[in-house]
Amino acid sequence: GAVVSQHPSRVICKSGTSVKIECRSLDFQATTMFWYRQFPKQSLMLMATSNEGSKATYEQGVEKDKFLINHASLTLSTLTVTSAHPEDSSFYICSAREGNRGHEKLFFGSGTQLSVL
Amino acid sequence: AQSVTQPDIHITVSEGASLELRCNYSYGATPYLFWYVQSPGQGLQLLLKYFSGDTLVQGIKGFEAEFKRSQSSFNLRKPSVHWSDAAEYFCAVGATTGTYKYIFGTGTRLKVLA
Numbered sequence: 001g002a003v004v005s006q007h008p009s010r011v012i013c014k015s016g017t018s019v020k021i022e023c024r025s026l027d028f029q030a031t032t033m034f035w036y037r038q039f040p041k042q043s044l045m046l047m048a049t050s051n052e053g054s055k056a057t058y059e060q061g062v063e064k065d066k067f068l069i070n071h072a073s074l075t076l077s078t079l080t081v082t083s084a085h086p087e088d089s090s091f092y093i094c095s096a097r098e099g100n101r102g103h104e105k106l107f108f109g110s111g112t113q114l115s116v117l
Numbered sequence: 118a119q120s121v122t123q124p125d126i127h128i129t130v131s132e133g134a135s136l137e138l139r140c141n142y143s144y145g146a147t148p149y150l151f152w153y154v155q156s157p158g159q160g161l162q163l164l165l166k167y168f169s170g171d172t173l174v175q176g177i178k179g180f181e182a183e184f185k186r187s188q189s190s191f192n193l194r195k196p197s198v199h200w201s202d203a204a205e206y207f208c209a210v211g212a213t214t215g216t217y218k219y220i221f222g223t224g225t226r227l228k229v230l231a
Contacts, residue, residue, distance in 0.1 A: 032217045034218075034219060036221075041226070042223065042224070043207065043221045043222060043223040043224045044161075044207065044221040045221075046218065046219065046220060046221075049216060049217060049218060057216060093160070093161070095161075095219070097217060101213065101217070102149075102168055102169070102213070103168075104149075104211075105163075106151070106163070106211075106219060108153075108160050108161040109160065110159070110160040111160060
């Protein structure tokens, strides 16, 4: 079945540094990818929707300059947390959509645990 | 914009008992509806989905869900729970028009007693 690879699975960084998280669809082309943030024991909060070749659409309250999303190809989207601070520590999950509306499938990466010291 | 509510934060059932997890949504039309399960340290796994057609949807692991338009609900059920079903369950709503967007409910944590 379709697989979404998310890397790294865990990252620890110092405050002020930037962290890049990659999300790849391994055996299908994902025209749309989504980035979510999940706090401990809470739900997935949609951060942004990313379409290949165009700018990401951010949800209200999500800082565009803080969370840079690039979707340069049909199989790769990246989320860069710029100048990370401890409050950015969280579990980040990407997902990729396969298929057209009404016949789509959504596949999830295994997530990235970001810890900012 | 769509939204989804899972009224129960925690549910505890005995192994072998039946289970129903509630999900209510808000959307201007009939949305796409999903149930996902997240086990500790693991990713999200799709249990079942509703796009159209038969309102009773069968999923994996013996789960089923029923779409009730009049109640804006998509409750998940299982007739007999197994200890391995203990996990976090998320209901999600997908937009059928406009921007692709999937919104998740707050989740229901299921505990299974032996």
